[in-house]
Amino acid sequence: MLILDCPYCGVTAEETEFHGGGEAHLKRFGPGSSDEDFEGYLFHRENPRGVHFERWRHVNGCGKWFHVARDTATLEVFGSYSAQVTEPPQEIRDAITAKRPGWRWREFA
Amino acid sequence: MSEAVSALAGAGFDGIARVEEAGQVGMVTLRGDLDSAAMVKAVKTATDAAVPGQRAITRAGGYAVAWMSPDELLITCDHDKADAVVNSLAKSLAGAQFLAVNVSDARAVFDVSGAQARDVLAKLMPVDFSRAAFGPDIIRRSRLAQVPAAVWMSADDTFRVVCFRSVARYLFDVLCMAAQDGSEVGVLG
Numbered sequence: 001m002l003i004l005d006c007p008y009c010g011v012t013a014e015e016t017e018f019h020g021g022g023e024a025h026l027k028r029f030g031p032g033s034s035d036e037d038f039e040g041y042l043f044h045r046e047n048p049r050g051v052h053f054e055r056w057r058h059v060n061g062c063g064k065w066f067h068v069a070r071d072t073a074t075l076e077v078f079g080s081y082s083a084q085v086t087e088p089p090q091e092i093r094d095a096i097t098a099k100r101p102g103w104r105w106r107e108f109a
Numbered sequence: 110m111s112e113a114v115s116a117l118a119g120a121g122f123d124g125i126a127r128v129e130e131a132g133q134v135g136m137v138t139l140r141g142d143l144d145s146a147a148m149v150k151a152v153k154t155a156t157d158a159a160v161p162g163q164r165a166i167t168r169a170g171g172y173a174v175a176w177m178s179p180d181e182l183l184i185t186c187d188h189d190k191a192d193a194v195v196n197s198l199a200k201s202l203a204g205a206q207f208l209a210v211n212v213s214d215a216r217a218v219f220d221v222s223g224a225q226a227r228d229v230l231a232k233l234m235p236v237d238f239s240r241a242a243f244g245p246d247i248i249r250r251s252r253l254a255q256v257p258a259a260v261w262m263s264a265d266d267t268f269r270v271v272c273f274r275s276v277a278r279y280l281f282d283v284l285c286m287a288a289q290d291g292s293e294v295g296v297l298g
């Protein structure tokens with residue numbers, strides 16, 4: 001079971017208080033985009049064994065969406081951060097690097 | 110005009126804790142910029158209470174103001190005062206972006222009381238109900254068994270639980286089950 005921190009209400013709670021929202025930092029491709037970009041936006045997802053970035057919602061709490069960086073193999077959580085960003089903040093990247101030197105995820109490292 | 114009634118007409122149960130529907134409780138949802146001077150003044154004018162900090166609850170007279178999220182407060186009061194609270198907030202906040210709604214009849218409210226109330230709630234919610242962690246000045250939103258609920262202390266050894274009215278019967282039944290005789294846990298009491 002995951003233990004997550006909600007950055008909005010400051011609660012540390014177990015997974016059942018939250019709801020997973022899939023991969024983080026997707027760029028939306030809508031009307032006018034190429035078929036390839038649209039297909040990628042709709043269907044192509046990371047499925048890493050290790051460092052991963054996800055969206056979560058504090059559904060049984062404050063109701064806010066936020067981001068989580070975690071390890072899919074060990075369930076270790078590196079940190080949670082605001083939903084109002086398009087890429088992981090530096091302190092989250094540093095926290096991951098401290099535990100998983102040399103990590104890469106999509107274009108981020 | 111139809112007569113307003115609470116969800117379970119004050120249903121009660123006595124086991125290792127007392128479970129009781131609290132009847133009609135006034136409740137106002139207030140959303141907006143909680144840090145703004147206008148909000149602080151509006152809440153003070155309507156309730157005489159301060160805007161609470163993160164996960165805190167403030168009280169004044171018959172009013173309580175609970176922090177629900179970074180942009181939402183829940184004000185509780187007597188059932189017949191809720192409309193006056195909404196009107197007061199609307200007047201104070203005119204021109205600002207805000208939302209104030211009387212949600213009294215959309216909710217159900219229960220009191221769980223007695224020396225073992227903490228243990229009873231801890232069976233149902235993934236929340237630390239120890240005396241050190243859960244005191245009278247906080248509100249915690251979480252889930253109670255399978256439904257969302259908010260909980261705070263309304264008196265010594267008494268916890269007030271709020272849920273959506275549509276799940277009032279479920280919440281009452283599951284609280285009674287957790288409070289049934291012979292089900293003492295003896296950890297937090």
Ligand SMILES: [Zn+2]
Nearest residue numbers: 006009058062
């Ligand atoms: Zn939260």
